[in-house]
Amino acid sequence: MTAEAEQLAGRILKGERRALSRAVTLVESTRADHRAAATALLEVLRKHKRQALRIGLSGPPGVGKSTFVEAFGMMLVKAGVRIAVLAVDPSSARSGGSILGDKTRMDRLSRVASAFIRPSPSMRHPGGVSRRTREAVALCEAAGFDVVLIETVGVGQSETMVAGMCDLFVLLLAPAGGDELQGVKRGIMESADLILVNKADGDLKPAATRTLADYAGALRLLRKRPQDPKGFPKALPISALELHGLDQAWAEMQALAAWRKAKGHWNVRRAGQAIHWFEEEVRAGLLARLKDDARVKRTMAAHGAAVAAEKISPDAAAAEMLAWLKG
């Protein structure tokens, strides 16, 4: 560990936002020396065992996630709760990032000293998104934030990924016309601890009430999970615009987190997630060897050429290759 990294660790632990920003940039880098520095930094910070409440937030485009995060974040800040917001944008690999790309969408929150907002980086290596996010979460925890909110759009794999690294998972939805469940995947419904039906205001109020009843019904159909106290998972109406229901939503989150801590579910869940990410990293590392090791790559290419020339079947070639990798 270099003196520079040690100094950075110290500044992060003191809660300096600029140091935190620099560290997040470091974990986002794929340069080998940055990777090594990031790993060393995280190892130092890990020993301090600081924990935040990790809240995963997802919902389809257009439900008002930015408005919610701004309003919810400002409410926490006023209550003296320090909040960090991280975004995971699955589309950023192509589009160069859209969520939080424009900080003006969270105009007030982004200017508050006790809040930290980090847009989704443009990801050239989609496989690295989960590690980068987990590391950024760890950095925010070390910097002493009370809440780390991880926001993502409800499409693709990113939702499952975020659900796999948070202490509680919130699904934000808009009032709908009684049609299908807004394309919300069943798997994600099963991950949700709290469903917030936003825009329960003005003309949309009756529709919000109906949507709420639909989702409350859907939640009752789900199998009871041991990590849920009575009444959870729960659906609530909110209006991020008129600031209705945000305090109740926060009270429910705190009650759920407290219950899970008291009953031991919190630690069990974090341990399970840690094992999951360890296994994911091993799998990713194994597969990376096929691309990164020059000798392995050459042997793969030679077998591939034999397959293309129909000298050997794909499956027989794979069996040979696997035997070679083992030996």
Next chain:
Amino acid sequence: MTAEAEQLAGRILKGERRALSRAVTLVESTRADHRAAATALLEVLRKHKRQALRIGLSGPPGVGKSTFVEAFGMMLVKAGVRIAVLAVDPSSARSGGSILGDKTRMDRLSRVASAFIRPSPSMRHPGGVSRRTREAVALCEAAGFDVVLIETVGVGQSETMVAGMCDLFVLLLAPAGGDELQGVKRGIMESADLILVNKADGDLKPAATRTLADYAGALRLLRKRPQDPKGFPKALPISALELHGLDQAWAEMQALAAWRKAKGHWNVRRAGQAIHWFEEEVRAGLLARLKDDARVKRTMAAHGAAVAAEKISPDAAAAEMLAWLKG
């Protein structure tokens, strides 16, 4: 190779349907002795280098895939073309299979001697679906079928998988009310060689014409692919019910296949697919080692326990595990 397997190979090459059925059952089995027998059988059959036209067929539920396959298949049979139909049902892992599960949906085709219909098996190992399907296709080719149609529902990964093992890919759609592109993923649009808008009959005819124009427009926006002759990919109206347009669809498929063979694209595509499946099998095999090798499994579990106890971070544990696997 046992005498029994040798006899089975001989009967398949003669085009015996019952032998083909037994062989497909063999490749669907996960029993080690069955696996070995299937591999030996496929190796013998491969040497005969028989090729069918592999047609991938996909489309959302309710577009009339079964009616189309029945009508299209009967037309081919009457023209002396032998057709085999294989189904890939991504939901069958849970539901126990639904596509073609009820052969009565293809009542006539299933009773024709020169046709072969194989429902989707119930898949306990989703990872094995692609191998099983590729092997079943190879068996049908060895049995002398002229056309192998691989049918799947347009949801999840199965569509991409089927597109990756066919010579041409057909997307079957229903007339729609000018709304979104029926949830057809862009990636799949890009794989389609032919879009057939079904139900271009009766009251739905005007809607079918509009839908056709929408899709023809969408296809024109796609990047030109080298493997396409002028005018492809193409959208056509059909009615599987009134038997309109099926002959033209078949003529287009034949023209496309002939052009690709003449220009060398056919072989290039098959070679590319073979390399792809070889690489997929290597990746699957590498990952399987983590679960199947007892010593590896024990070491994974020990590292996982250390991670859960927070003695080591998930990433550091993964790095140790990968070094152990290599050494």
